Amino acid sequence: MRKAILALLVAVSLAFSGVVKAGLAEDEKAIKALNDVFAEGFVKRDAKLRASIWTKDGTVAPPTGGFFQGREAIERDFEQEIPSVTDTSRMTFSNYRFRFITKDAAFVDADIVINNVMGPDGKVKPVVPVSIVFTAVRQDGKWFIQDERAHFAAAPPPA
Numbered sequence: 001m002r003k004a005i006l007a008l009l010v011a012v013s014l015a016f017s018g019v020v021k022a023g024l025a026e027d028e029k030a031i032k033a034l035n036d037v038f039a040e041g042f043v044k045r046d047a048k049l050r051a052s053i054w055t056k057d058g059t060v061a062p063p064t065g066g067f068f069q070g071r072e073a074i075e076r077d078f079e080q081e082i083p084s085v086t087d088t089s090r091m092t093f094s095n096y097r098f099r100f101i102t103k104d105a106a107f108v109d110a111d112i113v114i115n116n117v118m119g120p121d122g123k124v125k126p127v128v129p130v131s132i133v134f135t136a137v138r139q140d141g142k143w144f145i146q147d148e149r150a151h152f153a154a155a156p157p158p159a
Contacts, residue, residue: 038050042081054074063150114129128152
């Protein structure tokens, strides 16, 4: 009898851990999709679309400096970046690392590579690496960025 109960507990535990892992994978996918929207808004020069992934009271400290709170302030900051976007600009995210604090909050860090953006010197920069850390929160069943901090990362060595 004890063996049967133990076997049942092990089976339930394994089944539950599979459900939790599947749920986390879906949440990670949804959080990554936020950055897909962000990158799309960047290349389309759409500051409103980029800011839409933040909570209404979210914050960002961009790599260019400053601190912006609230979706409207974040959008205004992103509007200032539009002149740096060229017709060949691209943005890609990689190297995600997730730590779920609760089922509705995650601490995430990732790398961004921005290609072909106009620098402050008026020259196109072929590669601009950026590192970000952010908290993602689920509100009303949808994921948003609550707070993000970004900084320029070391440029890769010349090829």
